[in-house]
Amino acid sequence: MIPELGQYALILSLCLSALLAVVPMVGATVGNTLMMNYARPLAMGMFFFLVISILCLGYSFVVDDFSVVYVATNSNTLLPWYFKISAIWGGHEGSLLLWVVILSGWTVAVAVKSKNLPLEIISRVLGVMGIIGVGFILFTLMTSSPFDRHLPQFPAEGGDLNPLLQDIGLIIHPPMLYMGYVGFSVAFAFAIAALLTGRLDSAWARWSRPWTTIAWAFLTLGIALGSWWAYYELGWGGWWFWDPVENASFMPWLIGTALVHSLAVTEKRGVFKSWTVLLAIFAFSLSLLGTFLVRSGVLTSVHAFASDPDRGYFILALLVITIGGSLILYAVKAGNVKSESSFALLSRESLLLVNNILMVVSAMMVLLGTIYPLIVDALGWGKISIGPPYFNSLFVPLMLLVAGFLGIGVASRWRETSVSFLLKQLWLPAVASVIAGLLSQYLYAGEFTWVVAGVMTLVFWVVFCNAMDIWKKISGRSSLKAGLAGMSRSYFGMILAHAGFAVAVVGVVMVTTYNEERDLRMAPGEVLSFNEYQFEFLGAKKVQGPNYSSDMGVIRVLYRGEIYGELHPEKRFYPARGNVMTEADIDPGLFRDLYVALGEPLGNGAWAVRVQHKPFVRWLWLGGLLMTAGGLLAATDPRYRKQARRDAARAAA
Amino acid sequence: MNPKRKQRLIIVLFIVFGAATAVGLSMYALNQNINLxxxxxxxxxxxxxxxxxxxxxxxxxxxxxxxxxxxxxxxxxxxxxxxxxxxxxxxxxxxxxxxxxxxxxxxxxxxxxxxxxxxxxxxxxxxxxxxxxxxxxxxxxxxxxxxxxxxxx
The missing domain is CATH 2.40.50.140 (Nucleic acid-binding proteins)
Incomplete structure (x- = not known):
């Protein structure tokens, strides 16, 4: 009964989103206030019924209703309750339901938070969200309903959640990632609404900017969580594989980063307007492409789940409609856009344009590497794959350029910046960063590696240029307190995000260069010496978990001859699906992780053991967290609300 | 050519040149890293x-x-x-x-x-x-x- 209720609620939400897609849009076109006023209630109704729908699915999981196919495939009576909840998005059908729930959540958030926006704009924005809702709810209902039943006979026991997904990382990673993915639909909806209304101005950028920044922050967090999850859960200590599914989330992030910067220029200076719109369209289109790549089964990936091609065609059709429709609209309308100001060749505008170009080029190169094998396959030229060296050889230099320009961009001024001004501002950070870069690398490694020293120089360059900017702002004021009080929240957000970028780069370069890894056979009592650490294998013992049995290795770690602690990597067996799972044990630290995983038993109590020493690996995710915090801080700047009220008053007048 | 157009031309050339370099390097890197x-x-x-x-x-x-x-x-x-x-x-x-x-x-x-x-x-x-x-x-x-x-x- 409850699953039928969920299905029914899903159908109702489809009807409401269809109304939302039509009524306010028509109202905005013919100028009918009554019709436009329907936008907010319809958005809330759609959200309400989708929440009921996902609650029904959650209920079916909690009470172990195995007559529901999706529950029977992804749950088990022995599964702890929190994994039963997170199993809602453990498979294709449920994660799609989560997708639309989050979409409607964003829609309602826009509806509630936009009291100051002109009715015409808001009804169009919500209308576009409604259109997207129709597409995806229809997709869920037609190809992948999570409420289908196993009738008349259903299994007494469920097939269990994939053990890889029985983890805290999976509880939070997909919702965060989807918050980001789907959040770009808001930026997209604002862009389309602006094109339809013909009102592409700074006010529009101001309205859409906090939404875009929040979506970007969530996407950053989602990607960082995904990388962290892969690191400790897949059992081989990798943190980024250039896997198509990872790329699928990374491309919208790159375009989203460009969009966040481009929106800043549009808001402050009233230029780059049509470019910003184009980026908003691309960011959302790449989110859709990501959904297509992950859900259609066209890819060979470490993430691939069994899936069926009909779903792929459906999303492909959605993708074509979205990209095609919005680009046609763009082609028709964007030609009328006029810039509100001009800028010199050397100015903050130009430097942000360079950032945009570098980000877009990076995204295109990731896109090329991701879909090239698909194109080759579709043309029947054979099966190929593109290895990580392709991505690394292009992505690394591009990001180093980004770091270099970032410092100059922060120091530069809007409108026009002279070379002599820049030199005066930047010679000190430049010298300091070269010294700090060389010194830190030498002190850490005891020898010179030019590549690392160069990258560290750029890292310090980013940090020092931002610090210089802060200092400049404070020194102009009477006191430190007055200086800090004079800075806006979005300024702090920017500084934090830039620091996060620098921190993440440190993580990447250090762990890539100084990572040490040994796979070997260890019999009980054998000792492996590794840097200043020694690992003594004491054997493996049997341990029983709630829904698995496990061989737990015991490894004693010695640091410079002193006992440091014990690590307990596990090899788990989940009988429900007959799965074997490696559970690595990690001793985390700010400056290094010790990572130990068990391979297979090799007889006589000996095991294959993987031991890794990973310097600075935590900095990768720390950087992601800083960027997220920066984004959230910037998006909640009270200035947006105040300005929005003023803009609305002006629009009404 | 007035200064504004000249400036635009420089920007356009910069973009075209940058894009061409990027595409060239990408194709090169791609060909080096294809695994059949x-x-x-x-x-x-x-x-x-x-x-x-x-x-x-x-x-x-x-x-x-x-x-x-x-x-x-x-x-x-x-x-x-x-x-x-x-x-x-x-x-x-x-x-x-x-x-x-x-x-x-x-x-x-x-x-x-x-x-x-x-x-x-x-x-x-x-x-x-x-x-x-x-x-x-x-x-x-x-x-x-x-x-x-x-x-x-």
Whole structure:
């Protein structure tokens, strides 16, 4: 009964989103206030019924209703309750339901938070969200309903959640990632609404900017969580594989980063307007492409789940409609856009344009590497794959350029910046960063590696240029307190995000260069010496978990001859699906992780053991967290609300 | 040409030049890093180059896995049910590596006709067959019926 209720609620939400897609849009076109006023209630109704729908699915999981196919495939009576909840998005059908729930959540958030926006704009924005809702709810209902039943006979026991997904990382990673993915639909909806209304101005950028920044922050967090999850859960200590599914989330992030910067220029200076719109369209289109790549089964990936091609065609059709429709609209309308100001060749505008170009080029190169094998396959030229060296050889230099320009961009001024001004501002950070870069690398490694020293120089360059900017702002004021009080929240957000970028780069370069890894056979009592650490294998013992049995290795770690602690990597067996799972044990630290995983038993109590020493690996995710915090801080700047009220008053007048 | 147009021209040229360089470098990097996929039948027919990094995939033959007792070396046969090829790998195999399971391996052929793998991939999902392997099996006309049934689900 409850699953039928969920299905029914899903159908109702489809009807409401269809109304939302039509009524306010028509109202905005013919100028009918009554019709436009329907936008907010319809958005809330759609959200309400989708929440009921996902609650029904959650209920079916909690009470172990195995007559529901999706529950029977992804749950088990022995599964702890929190994994039963997170199993809602453990498979294709449920994660799609989560997708639309989050979409409607964003829609309602826009509806509630936009009291100051002109009715015409808001009804169009919500209308576009409604259109997207129709597409995806229809997709869920037609190809992948999570409420289908196993009738008349259903299994007494469920097939269990994939053990890889029985983890805290999976509880939070997909919702965060989807918050980001789907959040770009808001930026997209604002862009389309602006094109339809013909009102592409700074006010529009101001309205859409906090939404875009929040979506970007969530996407950053989602990607960082995904990388962290892969690191400790897949059992081989990798943190980024250039896997198509990872790329699928990374491309919208790159375009989203460009969009966040481009929106800043549009808001402050009233230029780059049509470019910003184009980026908003691309960011959302790449989110859709990501959904297509992950859900259609066209890819060979470490993430691939069994899936069926009909779903792929459906999303492909959605993708074509979205990209095609919005680009046609763009082609028709964007030609009328006029810039509100001009800028010199050397100015903050130009430097942000360079950032945009570098980000877009990076995204295109990731896109090329991701879909090239698909194109080759579709043309029947054979099966190929593109290895990580392709991505690394292009992505690394591009990001180093980004770091270099970032410092100059922060120091530069809007409108026009002279070379002599820049030199005066930047010679000190430049010298300091070269010294700090060389010194830190030498002190850490005891020898010179030019590549690392160069990258560290750029890292310090980013940090020092931002610090210089802060200092400049404070020194102009009477006191430190007055200086800090004079800075806006979005300024702090920017500084934090830039620091996060620098921190993440440190993580990447250090762990890539100084990572040490040994796979070997260890019999009980054998000792492996590794840097200043020694690992003594004491054997493996049997341990029983709630829904698995496990061989737990015991490894004693010695640091410079002193006992440091014990690590307990596990090899788990989940009988429900007959799965074997490696559970690595990690001793985390700010400056290094010790990572130990068990391979297979090799007889006589000996095991294959993987031991890794990973310097600075935590900095990768720390950087992601800083960027997220920066984004959230910037998006909640009270200035947006105040300005929005003023803009609305002006629009009404 | 007025200064504004000149400035625009410089920007446009900069973008065009940048984009061209980027595309050129991308295509170069792409060509350097393409790994072609070969089925066991292709390899037995000597279609696969020796010493070049390639991908190969198939099903692990039941009973063929031989582990060295003193090191992490593993030898096993990989088949598309028409032909099979011996794979040698040193290291820790993924959790889902099992006899009778579809896998994809990266590596190169050595002069003895053994595929020396540097990486072995098996999938999260036990019902999942890598598309390359499925196609290789279809081509060899040896797709097991129960697998096809699963694929159609």
């Amino acid at each position: 996929f070969y089925s066991p039948t292709d390899i037995v027919d000597n279609k696969a180059p020796e010493g070049t990094r390639i991908r190969a995939g198939g099903m692990v033959v039941e009973g063929s896995v031989i582990r060295d007792t003193q090191s992490l070396n593993v030898m096993f046969d990989m088949t598309d049910y028409a032909n099979s090829v011996t794979v040698s790998f040193t290291g820790i195999l993924p959790d889902l590596f099992r006899e009778g399971q579809g896998i994809v391996a990266q590596g190169a052929m050595n002069s003895d006709g053994v595929f020396e793998a540097v990486e072995v991939l098996a999938k999260h999902d036990e019902n999942y067959m890598p598309p390359e392997v499925a196609e290789a099996l279809e081509k060899a006309g040896k797709m097991p019926d129960q697998m096809r049934a699963k694929g159609a689900e």
